[in-house]
Amino acid sequence: MxxxxxxxxxxxxxxxxxxxxxxxxxxxxxxxxDADIDFNIIEVETGEEAIExxxxxxxxxxxxxxxxxxxxxxxVLEFVNKNKPEILxxxxxxxxxxxxxxxxxNKGAYDFIPKPFTPQELKSSLENATKHLFLRGxxxxxxxxxxxxxxxxxxxxxxxxxxxxxxxxxxLNIMKDKEAGxxxxxxxxxxxxxxxxxxxxxxxxxxLLDLTKxxxxxxxxxxxxxxxxxxxxxSIEAINPYxxxxxxxxxxxxxxxxxxxxxxGDIEIIFNNLISNAVKYNNDGGEVLVSLKSVNDxxxxxxxxxxxxxxxxxxxxxxxxxxRVKNEQTKHITGSGLGLSIVKRVVDLYNGExxxxxxxxxxxxxTVILPM
Amino acid sequence: xxxxxxxxxxxxxxxxxxxxxxxxxKSFGFDVVKAESQKEAEILIENTKPDLAIFDLMxxxxxxxxxxxxxxxxxxxxxxxxxxxxxxxxxxxxxGVNSNSDKQWIKADLYLEKGIxxxxxxxxxxxLLKI
Numbered sequence: 001m002x003x004x005x006x007x008x009x010x011x012x013x014x015x016x017x018x019x020x021x022x023x024x025x026x027x028x029x030x031x032x033x034d035a036d037i038d039f040n041i042i043e044v045e046t047g048e049e050a051i052e053x054x055x056x057x058x059x060x061x062x063x064x065x066x067x068x069x070x071x072x073x074x075x076v077l078e079f080v081n082k083n084k085p086e087i088l089x090x091x092x093x094x095x096x097x098x099x100x101x102x103x104x105x106n107k108g109a110y111d112f113i114p115k116p117f118t119p120q121e122l123k124s125s126l127e128n129a130t131k132h133l134f135l136r137g138x139x140x141x142x143x144x145x146x147x148x149x150x151x152x153x154x155x156x157x158x159x160x161x162x163x164x165x166x167x168x169x170x171x172l173n174i175m176k177d178k179e180a181g182x183x184x185x186x187x188x189x190x191x192x193x194x195x196x197x198x199x200x201x202x203x204x205x206x207x208l209l210d211l212t213k214x215x216x217x218x219x220x221x222x223x224x225x226x227x228x229x230x231x232x233x234x235s236i237e238a239i240n241p242y243x244x245x246x247x248x249x250x251x252x253x254x255x256x257x258x259x260x261x262x263x264x265g266d267i268e269i270i271f272n273n274l275i276s277n278a279v280k281y282n283n284d285g286g287e288v289l290v291s292l293k294s295v296n297d298x299x300x301x302x303x304x305x306x307x308x309x310x311x312x313x314x315x316x317x318x319x320x321x322x323x324r325v326k327n328e329q330t331k332h333i334t335g336s337g338l339g340l341s342i343v344k345r346v347v348d349l350y351n352g353e354x355x356x357x358x359x360x361x362x363x364x365x366x367t368v369i370l371p372m
Numbered sequence: 373x374x375x376x377x378x379x380x381x382x383x384x385x386x387x388x389x390x391x392x393x394x395x396x397x398k399s400f401g402f403d404v405v406k407a408e409s410q411k412e413a414e415i416l417i418e419n420t421k422p423d424l425a426i427f428d429l430m431x432x433x434x435x436x437x438x439x440x441x442x443x444x445x446x447x448x449x450x451x452x453x454x455x456x457x458x459x460x461x462x463x464x465x466x467x468g469v470n471s472n473s474d475k476q477w478i479k480a481d482l483y484l485e486k487g488i489x490x491x492x493x494x495x496x497x498x499x500l501l502k503i
Contacts, residue, residue: 158458159430159457159458162458162486162487163386163389163458163486165487166386166389166458166486166487167386167388167389167392169487170388170389170392170487171388171392173489173490174392174395177490179395179396179399193388197388326385326409326431326432
């Protein structure tokens with residue numbers, strides 16, 4: 001639970017205790033916030049007192065009445081903006097004082113709460129302010145952690161998420177306007193394509209979830225001794241229905257019963273991505289060979305396919321986020337372009353390495369080397 | 373009946389979007405040639421003179437659309453070009469072809485966010501074709 005300090009500045013005791021009462025058990029939650037936020041209320045009678053408190057205590061939000069006995073609310077607002085601009089000021093005003101509202105906006109008030117207010121109005125104003133503070137904190141953090149990367153990632157992500165939306169929206173509009181006539185059969189293919197695009201989007205979102213998971217540290221509580229071959233087998237079973245459709249055979253070569261201390265979820269990500277790629281980019285009737293070996297305290301996971309292969313230029317970019325090989329053969333293969341960048345992150349997390357050996361037209365071999 | 377329909381080139385690597393654009397633009401009464409990649413579009417530019425071109429920005433490369441605009445204007449300076457993209461302004465990429473500085477490097481006549489309504493698309497095309 002996180003606390004925000006809210007100072008109420010009003011000379012009417014009724015308003016101060018009312019605000020305290022309303023906000024006492026109020027919490028704000030946000031889907032991607034770790035914990036709920038609640039409020040500490042500090043009650044103050046005059047503008048002078050308010051300024052003293054702002055100097056001495058940490059205040060996040062000020063609820064400020066303009067009509068005060070000594071200095072006015074707008075004077076306090078001015079002080080905040082000059083000295084503590086990070087504090088959000090919300091003015092409590094009566095409906096009549098529009099002029100004041102304009103003046104206060106110019107001086108940087110974040111919001112207004114018209115008087116008299118209902119508990120609900122106060123709560124929703126405060127909720128907005130809280131979310132604003134939270135997002136501002138997040139943005140600052142992201143800016144520090146590499147604006148460039150974030151910018152690039154977001155622009156590609158936005159493209160990848162919006163493209164299917166436009167495609168689906170387009171088909172729906174065509175159907176709505178009955179562009180292909182009254183016969184429902186005429187729209188079959190458009191419906192199929194829309195469902196395909198939704199599936200692609202869902203996969204992208206799943207991959208994104210994997211990616212955010214890996215951005216964090218290895219989780220010690222999830223580490224356990226795992227049998228590599230078992231996880232490989234599970235992966236193969238999951239991908240097999242798809243392989244059968246493509247008439248691709250997956251074989252597992254595992255003679256050593258290798259054990260490894262790892263988070264099974266992480267190792268599954270490696271197998272799932274490498275094996276599903278090996279099937280996806282294979283030729284009909286092709287083969288995938290998964291072999292597990294250990295040599296000198298190192299574990300080798302080797303996934304070899306008889307697929308379309310990669311050029312040097314493609315190999316160089318293969319681990320970039322959202323990179324996808326685009327050519328005549330891959331045109332109808334869907335993918336988020338995140339799979340291998342996720343694999344790379346997992347492998348890095350375990351201080352391992354990943355190598356590619358590939359020839360166009362002959363196939364690719366991916367080798368993951370992990371320390372024991 | 374002589375066929376004097378105007379010809380429009382559409383290049384987009386999103387095959388669904390390409391299909392929809394073709395459907396609409398044909399319904400406006402134009403002929404359409406399609407390209408599914410920057411590479412295909414470059415071949416088209418060399419061999420065809422359309423009345424108008426619509427290019428997607430991000431295809432094999434992030435700037436495929438810009439390259440196509442440049443090549444088209446070099447070959448046929450008088451063919452109007454619409455640059456269409458799903459890249460959103462909220463990511464920080466925002467450009468139009470309304471300011472002079474943008475016009476210097478973006479060789480398109482109109483920049484469109486994808487998801488444009490059919491009637492609006494028709495209007496924009498007619499405006500560029502001076503119909």
